[in-house]
Amino acid sequence: SRSIRLAVIPGDGIGQEVVAQGLKVLTAVLPQDVKLETKEYDLGAKRWHATGDTLPDAELAALKQHDAILLGAIGDPSVPSGVLERNLLLKLRFAFDHYVNLRPSKLFPNTATPLAGRPEIDFIVVREGTEGPYTGNGGSLRTGTPAEVATEVSVNTAYGVERVVRDAYERANARPRKKLTLVHKNNVLVYAGHLWKNIFDRVGQEYPEVTTDYLHVDAATIFFVTQPERFDVIVTDNLFGDILTDLAAAVTGGIGLAASGNINPTGEFPSMFEPVHGSAPDIAGTGKADPTATVLSVSLLLRHLGFEAQAVRIEEAVAADLTERGDAVRSTDEIGDALAARVAD
Amino acid sequence: SRSIRLAVIPGDGIGQEVVAQGLKVLTAVLPQDVKLETKEYDLGAKRWHATGDTLPDAELAALKQHDAILLGAIGDPSVPSGVLERNLLLKLRFAFDHYVNLRPSKLFPNTATPLAGRPEIDFIVVREGTEGPYTGNGGSLRTGTPAEVATEVSVNTAYGVERVVRDAYERANARPRKKLTLVHKNNVLVYAGHLWKNIFDRVGQEYPEVTTDYLHVDAATIFFVTQPERFDVIVTDNLFGDILTDLAAAVTGGIGLAASGNINPTGEFPSMFEPVHGSAPDIAGTGKADPTATVLSVSLLLRHLGFEAQAVRIEEAVAADLTERGDAVRSTDEIGDALAARVAD
Numbered sequence: 001s002r003s004i005r006l007a008v009i010p011g012d013g014i015g016q017e018v019v020a021q022g023l024k025v026l027t028a029v030l031p032q033d034v035k036l037e038t039k040e041y042d043l044g045a046k047r048w049h050a051t052g053d054t055l056p057d058a059e060l061a062a063l064k065q066h067d068a069i070l071l072g073a074i075g076d077p078s079v080p081s082g083v084l085e086r087n088l089l090l091k092l093r094f095a096f097d098h099y100v101n102l103r104p105s106k107l108f109p110n111t112a113t114p115l116a117g118r119p120e121i122d123f124i125v126v127r128e129g130t131e132g133p134y135t136g137n138g139g140s141l142r143t144g145t146p147a148e149v150a151t152e153v154s155v156n157t158a159y160g161v162e163r164v165v166r167d168a169y170e171r172a173n174a175r176p177r178k179k180l181t182l183v184h185k186n187n188v189l190v191y192a193g194h195l196w197k198n199i200f201d202r203v204g205q206e207y208p209e210v211t212t213d214y215l216h217v218d219a220a221t222i223f224f225v226t227q228p229e230r231f232d233v234i235v236t237d238n239l240f241g242d243i244l245t246d247l248a249a250a251v252t253g254g255i256g257l258a259a260s261g262n263i264n265p266t267g268e269f270p271s272m273f274e275p276v277h278g279s280a281p282d283i284a285g286t287g288k289a290d291p292t293a294t295v296l297s298v299s300l301l302l303r304h305l306g307f308e309a310q311a312v313r314i315e316e317a318v319a320a321d322l323t324e325r326g327d328a329v330r331s332t333d334e335i336g337d338a339l340a341a342r343v344a345d
Numbered sequence: 346s347r348s349i350r351l352a353v354i355p356g357d358g359i360g361q362e363v364v365a366q367g368l369k370v371l372t373a374v375l376p377q378d379v380k381l382e383t384k385e386y387d388l389g390a391k392r393w394h395a396t397g398d399t400l401p402d403a404e405l406a407a408l409k410q411h412d413a414i415l416l417g418a419i420g421d422p423s424v425p426s427g428v429l430e431r432n433l434l435l436k437l438r439f440a441f442d443h444y445v446n447l448r449p450s451k452l453f454p455n456t457a458t459p460l461a462g463r464p465e466i467d468f469i470v471v472r473e474g475t476e477g478p479y480t481g482n483g484g485s486l487r488t489g490t491p492a493e494v495a496t497e498v499s500v501n502t503a504y505g506v507e508r509v510v511r512d513a514y515e516r517a518n519a520r521p522r523k524k525l526t527l528v529h530k531n532n533v534l535v536y537a538g539h540l541w542k543n544i545f546d547r548v549g550q551e552y553p554e555v556t557t558d559y560l561h562v563d564a565a566t567i568f569f570v571t572q573p574e575r576f577d578v579i580v581t582d583n584l585f586g587d588i589l590t591d592l593a594a595a596v597t598g599g600i601g602l603a604a605s606g607n608i609n610p611t612g613e614f615p616s617m618f619e620p621v622h623g624s625a626p627d628i629a630g631t632g633k634a635d636p637t638a639t640v641l642s643v644s645l646l647l648r649h650l651g652f653e654a655q656a657v658r659i660e661e662a663v664a665a666d667l668t669e670r671g672d673a674v675r676s677t678d679e680i681g682d683a684l685a686a687r688v689a690d
């Protein structure tokens with residue numbers, strides 16, 4: 001019989017609350033014969049304050065033994081900016097070679113988009129996850145003096161770009177519209193930009209059915225608000241993907257619905273699934289957090305592990321829940337219960 | 346009597362057409378006793394195709410003698426991406442130390458915003474113009490092979506950051522709301538991000554009346570579409586400013602209205618004013634280009650040269666023109682004529 005050994009990192013702020021709902025729905029949707037083993041890891045701001053640890057080697061090694069990781073949210077204003085991001089969240093993405101950062105954007109029925117006219121939105125962003133300006137390469141000289149120089153180095157390799165571009169072509173090829181857009185800024189970032197563009201064009205020859213185009217990142221933000229329906233699959237660099245997917249979340253009804261998967265397609269390392277939103281300390285503990293993004297991340301997790309039918313069931317439950325919800329304000333728990341009930345049916 | 350020695354670079358595509366309207370309005374708004382001397386510089390795609398020149402030293406030296414530069418648009422698909430951007434447009438910005446890239450965003454009456462509910466939008470972005478990922482620092486090793494590595498280096502100096510941050514505080518302090526937002530990504534780009542944040546906080550102590558806040562660039566894009574009214578003045582890095590100002594243009598009625606000034610506040614070099622939009626080769630010569638962004642850039646030019654009353658007259662003319670225009674589709678020329686007539690009154 002099948003089993004899922006799942007690592008759970010609730011993290012900070014609303015992380016605990018939303019992860020609890022994600023697990024509730026996961027339990028409800030799984031077939032009886034699938035054994036779910038979860039192990040919780042205490043990582044994040046509290047741990048750092050108590051011990052100074054962010055992600056000790058022993059825990060990294062333990063996490064590696066799991067089939068997948070479900071993460072809530074990392075970060076708290078009491079921790080200096082960058083400490084937990086670099087030494088915990090990004091460390092996980094890099095250590096487990098999560099080179100496909102997958103972020104679907106869909107405008108579900110009955111959700112509040114800030115865009116007039118409710119365009120049809122249904123695209124996925126394949127964000128590179130292990131290179132670009134996220135490598136931590138850079139430094140600061142004469143720090144804190146009037147002569148300070150600080151650098152950030154975006155590192156891009158043919159190896160790293162080709163594998164994520166290829167993944168994006170595969171995804172585009174499997175979708176009805178078969179359209180892939182490369183977003184970069186190759187008129188200014190000419191070295192990295194040309195590397196991306198050349199590989200994008202070359203790999204494209206292997207996918208004659210996929211229609212391609214190229215947009216500078218600044219122009220892409222315009223189309224996100226004026227013509228989001230033009231996008232099907234987008235492939236882009238780590239930083240541009242970070243920016244674009246928050247904007248995508250905003251136009252598709254907010255960060256409360258945006259799911260993501262940090263995927264290691266080779267299966268050498270566990271993939272990690274997390275809502276795009278942060279720890280939202282201002283509403284932590286109030287029951288106001290929307291767990292839907294986490295639940296949709298669980299759907300991505302199931303698809304990654306081969307439970308396609310269950311993944312679809314969750315997506316359908318979310319769509320139905322959003323369509324049929326009334327005007328009542330629901331708590332984190334109530335939304336989780338509603339979704340769990342739907343998928344269990 | 347006063348005079349303006351203006352360099353004009355019409356550039357490519359619709360550049361010619363929109364610059365002609367900008368000059369028409371400039372001529373109409375200037376007091377009789379101000380002598381306007383314009384000199385046109387033939388730079389851009391055509392010149393590059395004919396001679397291989399982008400911006401020869403002699404022309405750079407000649408441009409330096411002017412009080413200001415009016416630029417239409419640079420770029421054409423027939424020129425490899427990056428050639429004209431790096432060797433002409435960015436070369437001008439860097440050579441003339443345009444460290445304040447000023448981009449106002451205002452939702453004028455009767456313009457089509459993609460945002461539901463027409464929020465009030467009236468903010469300015471102070472984009473750093475001479476550092477960050479735009480320095481051309483970087484390279485590519487084993488280019489074109491499977492072992493290629495391409496880097497882009499963002500260079501940030503205390504010198505460069507402090508002067509633009511100070512400029513932004515001055516602008517915020519002079520506005521009724523007195524609010525300044527720093528946008529960066531200091532949880533990932535920790536070296537550059539901390540440099541920006543430290544200088545932002547330190548300089549802020551000299552402006553006790555200015556309210557400040559900080560946003561990561563990804564979060565900022567969310568607020569641009571969900572709560573744009575929260576912004577007054579934004580200061581940010583060269584690349585983030587590039588991305589945010591295209592998004593700002595999109596939510597305030599489109600790139601046809603977005604003006605910009607590449608300003609050298611010390612006056613050592615001529616400042617350069619240009620619409621945010623590109624050369625739009627697809628509509629060049631059709632009379633469909635909206636010259637309003639160029640006309641508003643002329644307003645910024647006049648303000649920079651001390652003609653405040655005339656700058657305001659242009660802004661008021663644009664607001665009135667947008668409010669009172671009917672449904673008729675107007676040509677580039679007709680819009681220019683209408684604005685020229687209004688400012689001449």
Ligand SMILES: CC(C)[C@H](C(=O)O)[C@@H](O)C(=O)O
Nearest residue numbers: 085089090242276532533563
């Ligand atoms: C928290 C931060 C490091 C992270 C990122 O920049 O990738 C977040 O914004 C995200 O998009 O997952």
Ligand SMILES: CC(C)[C@H](C(=O)O)[C@@H](O)C(=O)O
Nearest residue numbers: 187188218430434435587621
């Ligand atoms: C054309 C390009 C080099 C330029 C930039 O990136 O600055 C443009 O997008 C702009 O915003 O003026």
